[in-house]
Amino acid sequence: MSVYLTGQAVLDIQAGAPNNGRGTADQGNVTPVKQHRTGGKTYPYGSAQWWRRMLRDSLPDTETASPVIVNGKDSKQQSYTSGRPDRHTDDDLFGYMAATKTAQHMRNSVLSTGTFVSIAPERPTRDFGTMSRDLPTGSNPVLHEHEFYTAALQGDLRLDMLRVGFFEQEGKVRKAALSDEAVKEALQAGCVEATRRGISGVLLPIEERRRRVGVLLRTMAAMHGGANQAAHYGDRAPALILLAPIRGGNQPFTRILAPVDGEIRFFADTLREEIEAWSDLIDGKIHLGWAPGFLGDQRESARADLADLITADRLVIGHPRVVLADLAQSIESGEHDTWLQD
Template identity: 55%
Template sequence: MTYLVGKLALDITAGAPNNGRGENNVGEVKKMMIGRNTHPYVSAQAFRRWVRESLPADVPVSPVTRSGSKANQQAYTAGRPDLYLDDDLFGYMVALKDGSYQRDTVLATGTLVSVAPRRPTRDFGTMSRGFGPDENPVIHEHELYTAELASDILLDIPRVGVFQLQGSGLRRNLTDTAAEEAEAAGAQKTTFRGLDSIVLPIQERRRRVALLLNTVAEVRGGAKRALHYGDRSPALVLLAPLKGGNNPFTRVLAARAVREDQGYPHIETVFDVEVLREEIIAWADELDGPVLVGWSPGFLAGQRDRVREELDDLISAGTLVIDHPRVVLRGLAKQIEAGEHDDWFEDPVR
């Protein structure tokens, strides 16, 4: 049983990738206060939508049904993880009169929060195209910011392609009819974490994990792309195969005051080498392979080469790999699809 756990970071330059509720004709970005400091963020829901919408065009996604009206509206997907990869990986809840069926997420993502505090600025604009010489322009404003955003990430690999048929709440994934159709299409009965379940063929489970990793490597999306287009693929991704669901690498990115600027500390995002080293040592008995760090050149300028130098012993020992995010993610996807990590899909709890 192996989870992929770690960290994911985006490099936002003069962007507004996820907006909140605006007031007084001002489009505001999502942000939170931590103490007295402002930290912009991208919600987990937004990033998960980017991933879903970045899937290849030939990958079918689960259709959405919308019902009700006004305050009593609800929307839900087909709830068929055997047919649709997004239902499998992202989870769902289908609440019907004849029963409710739910699936907890297999891909867990946190909120992408700016590591160092950053105060958004406002851009002032007008619309006057086609107006007469005596007509006043329409004024509008919106916020934007530059920041490094980071989030934890976890993929519960043994649950990919495994659907539980017993229990209540998040445990029962499929209707009896859907389970029968899945079995007829090649799924097999099994016991998973103490519950009657069905499992898809290993080839399909490999394919789904590989497809997800390849998609994350090239994720795109975000709001206001007409005005603030920018790269939304990970500038840094850390993935570690761990036998438990803990994430010891949540603190590898930190905010540090690096210098004084007109009497005020200038705070930057730093990659903490000692945190990574100590966590690798502390969790060595749980690691099921090397820790993979994908790091885009130019991100956190100057730190990439220093980290490589200071962790050269771990790199030489094969305990740590540092390369480009796309190379790391696509390389791991190829290994999984080739069957090199089939033991990661096994769950010893029966």
């Protein structure tokens, strides 16, 4: 079975409005944040599209973004990237649908992302502002309102290592990833023809595939952006991120954080039991990036509770930026080339 880097990320949102919802006429001049209700309680959330957009926008300047093409007008207007994953890391990792009158080419995302939902129920706060600058004497100020909240948003992640740098052409795919002309250009530039999971396609050199995974991991550690940065600027890099190399791509780590009496708790016993239960499919150490200060002193308690796994080199706990950089470096150096093979 193929290896997936599987796990979750948690964002520590402090008085923020990182992903706006859609206002309705009955709300008036109010900009809401995205939220949903379950069990009679409200949970703010950020959409998968929002998180992926932040991640894509956070890629380093050394990565040339795939050009966006716009054609048509009004309801028939279309926009899409160039659809050249051989040339652009973002087209490779995030996928695309490039549709013209004569052809359609698509690539499903290599990176799967869940919705980032508040771990504990939190009711957004409504704030208001005024526009009163330089209004005529006697005029009333123009009021506007918006919502914000403080919450820890948790979302699942999965990176399909086998598909990084592999562009499907024929087999169990809806559309070919590349046009015939693009295939010729990719092969001339150093790609090779290959077959993976019974699908034929075009494969980048392993050095470039290693590099792209490294770029993605380092970018995760330094994410920034989101909505309302002028009034609600804050940290958007993960306060906690867990990644495990798992054959088959199951996600067993969604329950290691949960609210207890209004406080978010990390359950070391849950993590330990999941590691043991899936040990036959875990292909390497578990990487747990945990920012100091997030969840108080629970990080040090987790270190103590899981000391045997750390000593046995089955688990590493450290700052998210350090943990992700170390994982990126080990992949770039070729230490985990088996994760990139069929």
